[in-house]
Each structure stands twice: as C-alpha cells, then as structure tokens.
Amino acid sequence: MQPVETEPARPLPPALVHALRYGPFHRALAEAITQRGLPLSRLRARLNAQGVPIAESTLSYWQRGLRHPSVPRSLAAVRALENVLRLPGDSLVVLIGPQHRAADADERLPSIPELSQSWAETSALLDEFADLSGHPCNAGLDVVTVLDTVRMSGKGNAYEVGSTMVVRARGYGPDSFVVTHQGEPEVDIHGTELHAVEGCRVGRVRKRPSSAGMVFELLFDRRLGEGDVHVFSFRLRTANPVPSATFFRAVRTPMSVYLIRLHFDPAALPVRCTRFIRAREGVDPLLSEPLLCGRDGVVSAYFDTLGPSLAGVDFLWD
8 A cells, every 4th residue: 555645734725615614525526626636537546546446437426426425335435535635634524424315325216206197107107117126217327418309390399309318337237228208198109109319229118198108218239337328319209299388308317418409490489488497397497597599490408417307498389
C-alpha cells in the first residue's frame, strides 16, 4: 500500500464549504472534484494507489447522484476520496448517513404515485416481465439519455413516436429493456405497430385494450458488463390516432438528459406549447415554460438531471 498523501491544509472555496455543509452527497463530491481539477481516471488511479480499488463508472454514478455509497461497505472509499480531494476528515462521510439512503435502493424501481387508472392498469402487465430473481424490470440499468420524436398530423393527432435511448449497466448481465407505453383512451392499442429500429429486436409484447396501453420487451444482442453503455431505438405507429393535448414521459429513475422533438404540420400549428415537469398527474407543475414553435412546425423541449417525475409538453389548439 502506498503512503497516504498529505498536504498543508488550505481554505476551501465558499461553494465547496456550502456543498459539504448542506449536501447532498453527490453535489458535494462533484464540487470537490471540480475544485481539485482531477479527471475521474486520475482520481481512480490515486485511489488505487492507496489500496482502494474502485471503478471509474462508480465514481461517475456517485458524483451525478445516479447511485449512492452504501454504509458500511463504501466507508473506506469515501474516506480515501476525502484524502485525495484534500477535504476535512468525515466531511463526505457524514453525507452518506441513513437519512440519505433512499437513492441507494438499486433493487427497487421507484414509482410515480397517483398516475391515472389507465396507467395503473397498463403497469400491472409489468409483473409478467420481472426476471426470475424477482427483481423489477430494468433494475440493472440506468437510463442516461432519451430522445423522443413525436409526429403530429394536421388534426392534432400523435400518430408516430420514435425513441432513442442510452442506458448504462450497473453490473454484469442486463440484455434487454422493458418499455411501458400509454396511448390516449380512444386509441386502438391492438392496431398500434411496434418496430425495432436499431440496437435491439422486439421480444415479448403485452397489450391491454381496456387501458389503451402496452408493455413490450426490447432484446439486445449481447449481455452488458458493468458500466457498459448501450444505444437502441424503436418506433410506435398508431392505427387510429386521436387528438391530443399533451405528450409526456413518466421518468421512474434518475435521468441525465431528456429531449422531446415534436413535429407539427406547418399548416396546423398549435396556439401555444409549454414545457413542464410535474411530480404526478393532477397537480400544478414544478416547472412551466413556454416553447417556441417555428414555421417548420418543430418544437423542442430539453430537460436535464431529472428525478422521478412527469416531463413533457402541453399544446393548446384553437
């Protein structure tokens, strides 16, 4: 084991002092890494030199809040981080106490409460997709980035949705992703076509006409290793699209980037488009912001660092 590096104490920047005092852990760690000016590869190398092996992907998860150090398993690594980042002893450790453990429940898939009854009926189909170990669907994957492209007809109907997703494996083994899709109440879900575009192929598909919803499995061509990133895309096309006043994604786990691209008919543009984030259905938005709809009929809504929520766009017609 290499000797622990020590340097004369120096005043900490105010932003770092504030982050260490009030947390949360990932914000304090990210601020400390920024102030120290160490890329994650060098930070990992210095930790290894102190006899604390840790994956670079784990450090990335920690600083972005996608995963949380566990107690007591990660105490040695966190104390070594304090040393390498020249932080006061226990300044990071105190931020990973029991009150901060909610983000560490990798085995549980966070849910969004009080979605509509239709969503609840559709989500009930997920039980058929749980793996043999009993873990929830997608529990071994972090959703990093999602791009949804929605095509609207001149009658205000969302007739096609294309999605490109970037996921990262938390450990060895994931080889598929399960998607829940909820259509408008009047949609004929049996007539909705599903196509795998790239990076996947269609596996099991379950539809529930009573809720106009479906759950389907997209199979990868390989098993992912810890930290592996996989990109895949699919497309849904509705047989009998109906007028819609909103499009949103139910975000169930932390997501770094989400982008919606709405393509309207230039001859039939909405009066107003509004980007929103809601904690759940039926409540005032946490964020509400008007969006520009250009003459080409394209509206873009960008979100970053999302937690469990509903993120989407409302559109108002004449």
